[in-house]
Amino acid sequence: MLEIAALSLRVSGVALGISALTGIPVGAFLGLSRFRGRPFLVTLVYTGMGFPPVVIGLFVYLLLSRNGPLAAIESAIIPALFTPGAMVLAQSIIAFPLVAGFTMAAVMGVDAQLHLQARALGATRWQTAVTVLAEARVGVLAAVIAGFGGIISEVGAVMLVGGNIDGRTRVLTTAIVLETRKGNFDLAIALGVILLGLTFVANWALLRLQGKEE
Amino acid sequence: MMETLYQLTNVAHAYGERQVLQIDTLDIRQGEILALVGPSGAGKSTLLRLLNFLETPTHGRIQFQNQASQPMPLHLRRRVTTVFQRPFLLNRSVSANVRYGLRLRGRRDHTHAVEKALEQVGLHEMARQPARTLSGGEAQRVALARALVIQPDVLLLDEPTANLDPQNVALIEKIITQLNQEQGTTLVLVTHNIFQARRLAQRAALLMNGRLIETAAANDFFHHPTQPQTAAFIRGDMVY
Numbered sequence: 143m144l145e146i147a148a149l150s151l152r153v154s155g156v157a158l159g160i161s162a163l164t165g166i167p168v169g170a171f172l173g174l175s176r177f178r179g180r181p182f183l184v185t186l187v188y189t190g191m192g193f194p195p196v197v198i199g200l201f202v203y204l205l206l207s208r209n210g211p212l213a214a215i216e217s218a219i220i221p222a223l224f225t226p227g228a229m230v231l232a233q234s235i236i237a238f239p240l241v242a243g244f245t246m247a248a249v250m251g252v253d254a255q256l257h258l259q260a261r262a263l264g265a266t267r268w269q270t271a272v273t274v275l276a277e278a279r280v281g282v283l284a285a286v287i288a289g290f291g292g293i294i295s296e297v298g299a300v301m302l303v304g305g306n307i308d309g310r311t312r313v314l315t316t317a318i319v320l321e322t323r324k325g326n327f328d329l330a331i332a333l334g335v336i337l338l339g340l341t342f343v344a345n346w347a348l349l350r351l352q353g354k355e356e
Numbered sequence: 357m358m359e360t361l362y363q364l365t366n367v368a369h370a371y372g373e374r375q376v377l378q379i380d381t382l383d384i385r386q387g388e389i390l391a392l393v394g395p396s397g398a399g400k401s402t403l404l405r406l407l408n409f410l411e412t413p414t415h416g417r418i419q420f421q422n423q424a425s426q427p428m429p430l431h432l433r434r435r436v437t438t439v440f441q442r443p444f445l446l447n448r449s450v451s452a453n454v455r456y457g458l459r460l461r462g463r464r465d466h467t468h469a470v471e472k473a474l475e476q477v478g479l480h481e482m483a484r485q486p487a488r489t490l491s492g493g494e495a496q497r498v499a500l501a502r503a504l505v506i507q508p509d510v511l512l513l514d515e516p517t518a519n520l521d522p523q524n525v526a527l528i529e530k531i532i533t534q535l536n537q538e539q540g541t542t543l544v545l546v547t548h549n550i551f552q553a554r555r556l557a558q559r560a561a562l563l564m565n566g567r568l569i570e571t572a573a574a575n576d577f578f579h580h581p582t583q584p585q586t587a588a589f590i591r592g593d594m595v596y
Binding site for chain 1: 405408410430433434437438440442444446447456457460461502503506512
């Protein structure tokens with residue numbers, strides 16, 4: 143059981159890291175700049191925020207399957223199907239629009255006059271962006287938390303691309319599905335409580351991080 | 357004769373179709389206090405944004421310290437800063453706000469400078485407070501300290517004391533006058549408070565509909581204006 147919880151945390155943690163590293167800069171860029179095609183990209187991000195995880199799972203499944211376009215490429219960064227790597231890939235894709243979308247909204251919520259003030263004090267464009275992102279930090283943290291919530295509790299994609307293999311790709315959510323189907327309700331509930339506890343502790347840790355910075 | 361710091365030649369600025377500024381010529385001299393007065397929408401704030409190189413004029417040329425390249429190089433742009441009508445403090449501590457401009461410049465030796473700037477505006481006891489807990493007057497003084505600490509050659513003030521109580525107005529006026537006298541900082545003050553302009557400025561200019569109507573030494577401007585619009589504006593008559 144500990145092993146399952148650890149894998150859940152590892153997969154979702156790494157996926158969250160990847161989506162934060164990509165989603166925060168993309169969200170900040172979309173929130174700060176104006177260019178042709180931006181409305182289209184914004185719509186794409188918002189659509190992604192509501193995309194069913196299981197469909198993304200299917201998409202990743204097809205990409206990585208034996209006849210899929212990625213399977214032919216021999217590379218260390220492309221994971222094989224039914225491995226934790228494949229699950230990380232799917233969850234990164236699920237969390238990315240959540241992180242990017244909420245970051246964008248947070249950045250756009252910062253008073254435009256503050257950009258002007260930052261530049262008046264001598265900030266370069268890059269420094270202005272960093273300043274605005276720092277001002278929006280509560281919203282950015284909410285974006286990361288939303289991303290985490292979206293993937294730690296997600297079952298469809300990890301089931302498809304991971305396969306729920308005992309000792310290899312079984313995570314809390316897929317284990318709950320399995321145990322419920324087998325009628326082991328006690329175990330399913332125990333797993334559910336662990337999942338709830340983990341989510342609580344992770345969010346609490348993220349909020350503490352925010353508190354320290356203040 | 358003081359040295360010319362800014363030289364504006366045929367400067368025009370437009371937002372889309374709307375022409376907001378059309379200045380044939382304007383010189384700003386090193387170490388002076390120039391007041392820009394005029395009704396709302398006259399282009400005063402736009403002119404300040406151009407002088408801070410936050411925007412590039414649609415036409416014409418702005419020479420600053422004998423440089424006229426567009427965009428202005430960063431090190432020259434950083435010799436100028438603006439205090440706006442609203443303080444726009446960062447959601448951090450008071451001292452972190454004051455430190456901000458120095459950190460942008462990559463300077464780490466800021467403790468003493470920050471303390472000194474806060475002392476200048478009479479807020480050294482509030483250094484550790486979160487900026488959002490300040491009153492309006494205190495916040496504007498922090499904004500002023502944040503500008504002072506980078507020791508600009510030019511300080512642009514865009515209605516810095518509008519909406520403040522008389523005590524804070526007096527305090528801020530005293531600080532900027534001192535700054536001008538002791539450091540030789542050039543000040544350009546936008547105000548529609550004619551009395552403030554008269555108290556502080558050595559030269560004054562009237563801007564209406566984006567055009568300079570009259571630029572003159574303060575004494576002439578306020579007591580012997582050559583243009584009827586200036587006279588009307590000073591009297592407090594509506595001029596449009």
